[in-house]
Amino acid sequence: MLLAEYSHLWEHLLTKVATQADVxxxxxxxxxxxxxxxxVDCMHIPIGAYHExxxxxxxxxxxxxxxxxxxxxxxLEILLTAFDNLRIEFPKIKLTIAGVEHTRFPNYAQDLKxxxxxxxxxxxxxxxxxxxxxxLFRRAQIVVLPYTASTGSSSVLYQAATWGRAIVxxxxxxxxxxxxxxxxxxxxFENGNAQSLQNALRILLNSVELRDMQAKHxxxxxxxxxxxxxxxxxxxxxxxxxxxxxGRK
Numbered sequence: 001m002l003l004a005e006y007s008h009l010w011e012h013l014l015t016k017v018a019t020q021a022d023v024x025x026x027x028x029x030x031x032x033x034x035x036x037x038x039x040v041d042c043m044h045i046p047i048g049a050y051h052e053x054x055x056x057x058x059x060x061x062x063x064x065x066x067x068x069x070x071x072x073x074x075x076l077e078i079l080l081t082a083f084d085n086l087r088i089e090f091p092k093i094k095l096t097i098a099g100v101e102h103t104r105f106p107n108y109a110q111d112l113k114x115x116x117x118x119x120x121x122x123x124x125x126x127x128x129x130x131x132x133x134x135x136l137f138r139r140a141q142i143v144v145l146p147y148t149a150s151t152g153s154s155s156v157l158y159q160a161a162t163w164g165r166a167i168v169x170x171x172x173x174x175x176x177x178x179x180x181x182x183x184x185x186x187x188x189f190e191n192g193n194a195q196s197l198q199n200a201l202r203i204l205l206n207s208v209e210l211r212d213m214q215a216k217h218x219x220x221x222x223x224x225x226x227x228x229x230x231x232x233x234x235x236x237x238x239x240x241x242x243x244x245x246x247g248r249k
Contacts, residue, residue, distance in 0.1 A: 022241035025234070027153035028174070029181050043240070045233040046182060047158050048225030055164035055219050056138050058212070062205055063094040065140035065165075067128075067156050068147075070109040071102035075146030075170060075192070080116050082198040087120065090205060098125040098136055137163040141211065142204050148192050150174035157184065158225075161218035166211040168200045183221040185214045 025045045026032050032042040064083065068074050076097065083095050101109050113124060128136060137143070143160040150172050157175075160167045161184060169175045170191040179186050187204055190196035204211050 022244045023237050025237050028178060030177055031152075041240070043233070043237050045230065045237065046225050047153050047155050048230040049158060049162040049222050049227055050155070051134075051162060052226065053162045053219060053222050054134075055215070056134075058141060058164075058208075058215075059139060061094065061139070061141070062090060062092060063096060063140050063142075064201070065096050065098070065136055065143045066146070067096075067098045067133075067136055067143070067159075068145075068154075069099050069102045070097075070112075071105045072108060073147065073149040075148045077112060078148070078192060078194045078197055079144055079146045080112060080119065080122075081194040082201060083122070084116065084119050085194070085198055086201060086205075089202070092121075093205070094121040094123070096123045096125060096136060096140065098128045100127045133159070134163065137165055140165055142166050142168055142201065144197075144201070145169040145175065146189075146197055147172060147175070153178055157186075158182075158222065161222040164215040164219045166204050166214045167218070168197070168204060170197075182225070185217045187214070 022041065024035060024040055024042045026035070026042055027045065027047050029044045032044045035042050064079075066074075066076060066079055070076060079095070083093070086093060109124070116122065125136075137159060143156065143165045145154060145156060145167065147154075147170055152174070154175070157167065157169070157178065161182075166187070167184075168187045168189060169179075171188040172191055175186065176188070178184070187200045187210075189200035204214075
């Protein structure tokens with residue numbers, strides 16, 4: 001009962017805040033449907049490519065990339081478990097972990113480092129400067145999104161598509177909807193299941209053709225949401241807001 005009451009209060013607060021805006025821009029279309037049904041003027045604007053798409057040549061080294069804020073709901077523990085098990089079959093694989101600790105979980109990353117201290121070929125980078133982000137993807141063969149819960153659209157998913165990298169992701173409803181909305185192909189695994197993640201990673205590790213096919217499909221799909229297109233969508237949103245005040249476009 002308490003959980004249901006908090007959910008109702010959150011829904012009421014979100015709707016009230018949203019109705020104060022002239023136009024609300026959302027990165028996932030099913031959020032648009034939800035707020036539109038409550039009388040909010042919304043626009044769907046995907047995150048899109050942060051940079052002009054560039055299909056990076058795949059490296060020969062088998063390296064996974066985990067790049068996000070470090071928090072329990074990001075599924076890093078599951079990835080570390082799957083990676084440690086995979087090293088028995090693929091002793092040369094590497095894992096790069098990049099991103100800052102979530103402010104709500106200040107000791108989470110250090111606890112995992114201590115727990116998996118014996119695991120080899122793992123690199124913890126912490127915060128990465130914007131100009132160096134492309135190098136993370138340049139070195140990676142596979143980008144992993146093992147999230148156990150979602151807070152919305154994933155910018156890392158778009159970045160992987162922008163730079164031509166294969167993607168493994170948990171089968172969260174949000175991940176599946178995001179893939180459908182943007183016509184992106186992902187290798188899904190069962191949410192929270194390290195063995196399922198291990199199997200999904202193995203499939204891509206064993207198939208250069210599958211990685212290449214997925215990466216090229218996603219690279220073609222991301223062309224529709226280049227930075228210029230995203231910018232134009234926001235101009236349209238500003239104009240819609242100005243029209244409500246009889247303002248100049």
